[in-house]
Amino acid sequence: MKRILLLLTAIIVVSCGEQTEKERITELLKAKIGNELPFNEVKIGEIENGTAVIVDDSWCYWIDKSNKIYCVNGTGKSVYDVKNSECEYAPIKAMFSDIEKIVK
16 A cells, blocks of 8 residues: 555656646747746647647747747737747748637
8 A cells, every 4th residue: 555655646746747738838938038928828729730829818829840939920920029030920821810719
């Protein structure tokens, strides 16, 4: 019984230490954008071989498999450009309204 409790405790500790995909994406965006956005709510979803992100119901980004960040809408581009010289528009067909239906 004691071994089982120790094993369960170890499993819980290890699993709690892992970063979720939403946390990883949020940290990636914060590293690029800084504190320009409040990041009160971050919604993500898989779309067109990448990850779509909507921050605080307005700013929309798409991140490819190599973690390159693209802007989806002008709102996202305006904030991104504060810290970075350029944010390319995402090479995807989905628009903000499409992404809004997918992200959680």
